[in-house]
Amino acid sequence: MADYRATSIDELRHLVSDRALSGETVLLNMGPQHPSTHGVLRLLLELDGEIVVTCIPDIGFLHTGVEKNMESKGYQQAEVMTDRLDYLNPLGNNLTYCLAVEKLAELDVPPRAQALRVILAELQRISSHLLWLGTSGLDLAAMSVFLYAMRERELILDIFEMVAGQRMMTTYIRPGGVWRDVPAEFEDTVQHVLNILPRRIDEYESLLTTNPLFLDRTREIGVLNTQQCMELGLTGPVLRATGKAYDLRKARPYSGYEQYDFNIPTQQGGDVYARYLVRVAEMRESIKIVEQALQKLPSGPVRSNNRKYVPPPRSEIGVSMEALIHHFKLWTEGFAPPAGHVYAATESPRGELGVYLESDGSPKPYRVHLNTPSFANLQAMPVLTKGHFVADVVGIIGSIDIVLGDADR
Secondary structure (H helix, E strand, O other), X not given: OHHHOOOOHHHHHHHHHHHHHOOOOEEEEEOOOOOOOOOOOEEEEEEEOOEEEEEEEEOOOOXXXXXXXXXXXXXXXXXXXXXXXXXXXXXXXXXXXHHHHXXXXXXXOOHHHHHHHHHHHHHHHHHHHHHHHHHHHHHXXXXXXXXXXXXXXXXXXXXXXXXXXXXXXXXXXXXXXXXXXXXXXXXXXXXXXXXXXXXXXXXXXXHHOOOHHHHHHHOOOOOOOHHHHHHHOOOHHHHHOOOOOOOHHHHOOOOOHHHOOOOOOOOOOOOHHHHHHHHHHHHHHHHHHHHHHHHHOOOOOOEOOOOOOOOOOHHXXXXXXXXXXXXXXXXXXXXXXOOEEEEEXXXXXXXXXXXXXXXXXXXXXXXXXXXXXXXXHHOOHHHHHOOOEHHHHHHHHHHHOOOHHHHOO
């Protein structure tokens, strides 16, 4: 990966082993069961004393063949698998996949469903960043932040359970809208969480932002510049921490994001600390977006009326034989969008998440390919770790915020 793309992993192991056998360096296997690697990841480290000379990421321990499995199912059934990719961004995964299906089928989405998608996607971003903040704090021995961040994340997961019946694997966003309308208490509950979050984020910053120990472990550690990010295909907070204000919600708006007023947080340091500052600022911007979406939340339907692709409301099934037959045929036979290919991308908590769909006119996708940010972010590990102490490696891994389910597909 990265500087080693021209050489196979086996050849690299051979080269590294030769240096190690000669006594020049030492080989260390970090993983694949290391408890602080944010998933099942193996790092082959070559060390000169305590300094990292070479870092080779070795993935595949969670490989599930999701892309090929999705190709064996109908478009609606395949969506369930998107929840399991980046399992800290299931609603965002649902959204990206549905945008691709809607683009392929030219399927409309009602305004209320668009607003609900934005609210839930931004709450999902905050939830993901809270888990990142808590676990990254644990990596650097800041246990209190983990406990506080999990406290607020629970409030957001309760909202997901309220609307979808599930805290994580929701499959709530569906082609043409959302599964069902939100309950009556939804708006008040979300507003309650929004009222709490700003001062709680202040608490996190009071514990970390000027903490001398945290600064020693994060500043000038794992530095990347914008050019390196562009060469490696890195996006999201890792790119924005180098000063590049690139965010798909602004660059290529989707789901009505052009209606909302928010900023793109950036930093210039390009190090672990800069990535921390960007994510904290992003949580504040997500709060602003959700508040605006709540104020503008329109009334009306939450699913398209295009019955070729969208099942009838459940209320009709008990009173209409036609609706029952239609529902049965959609869920057993599926729908067949026109032949063609599309690419849809969203701004996930980790960067650009893209779904490529190709249709041959049948009820099953001919090709599904996922462009995931965690896979791209891992490419930076050799560059990020070189010349740093081995003790800094876990902090660097945390700062790129990888989810191995997002990389192993």
